[in-house]
Amino acid sequence: MDEKSIHIIEESIKLFAKKGFSSTSVQEIADECGISKGAFYLHFKSKDALLLEVFNHFYQRMQRRIDEVQSDELDARTKFTEQLRITFQEIADHREFIIMQVREQAIPFNDHIDEFLKHMRFNTYLFYKRQLLSIYGKAIDSAVWEVSLILQGIFKGFIDLIIIEDAKLDFEEISKVILRRADYIVEGFKNTGDQPVITEEFMNGIIPHDYYAKELEDMILALDEAKHKADGDLQVTLTVLLDEIQKNQPRPAMIKGMLSNLEEHAEHQGLAGQIRTYYQL
Structure with a gap:
């Protein structure tokens, strides 16, 4: 977003807070920003769009x-x-x-x-x-x-x-x-030992699949970052796990085995927990 649009946004926030959205006209916003009404519409199609x-x-x-x-x-x-x-x-x-x-x-x-x-x-x-x-x-x-x-x-x-x-x-x-x-x-x-009412299965019916795809993308990035910082057996574990979850059909048994190795390292237990929950392992 260009600087002029950001300036209009920031000035309109002040006006809306002071006068209210309904009572603030496009002309008042333009005046406050030192621009013409026509220039306002070059940046925003309407007040609702703003x-x-x-x-x-x-x-x-x-x-x-x-x-x-x-x-x-x-x-x-x-x-x-x-x-x-x-x-x-x-x-x-x-x-x-x-x-x-x-x-x-x-x-x-x-x-x-x-x-x-x-x-x-x-x-x-x-x-x-x-x-x-x-x-x-x-x-x-x-x-x-x-x-x-x-x-x-x-x-x-x-x-x-x-x-x-x-x-x-x-x-x-x-x-x-x-x-x-x-x-x-x-x-x-x-x-x-109480069992939760709100489960992974329940939330799968609430959150669309593409949002879970973003979650997988974040886990892949985290694994890749950890892999480049690790060495020895830990690096091997991270590499195998990263390769596996990027497959079209990841093998749950392989993921579970690698997670068991990963959980031996305290600094990666959280990430392992995220992956376990994602794949419901």
Whole structure:
């Protein structure tokens, strides 16, 4: 996206938060940006189209920051809490804009908005799943989806306090709190033998197959990166596993055997857990 379009988006966010989406005209946006109304339409087909790009801009900015943390040399627990903190901060920074959306119910119902919201929702499901597997590994295999949904509910509870009540919370602390709550929930499943209601099979009926294809792509990239850093028997294990999961018809027995080897290395237990859950091994 060009700099002028980004400038229009950023200025429109301020106007929408101040005046509301419905009450803000294209002419006012153009005036605020120092451009003509005609120039506005060179960048955006309509005000509704602009609103969709506002959502995209906000979401992609937050996603970039989260991805930057993912590439840092941090342990899985620290990555997750930092990513939660960033999400809390980004939402709080745009509180007035979000309140405007809620009060006005300003989101126009159309296929583009609907697709965007689905994309964001499915990405959130998979984000929690991946991070929990990275932290707990095989121990959370069967319950990962249920634990992730419970944590999303806790997260939303804090968000409601921040957005609706304007609560002043320590984002770093509540992010750590959420992970501690996850510890208790995971331990509960381990100690009681309780079976989750939300299973992999259930979620397969919710999330389209192409989103799982993206999950496989991420695992392949992670294996390839680990392979180039490893040596000896570990490198052989990673190479065989990587070759196997890229086949048209991967052999579950071969994958399972390589995962058993991989799980002997503590730093790769999370990745092994992701692969086990993906193939339901």
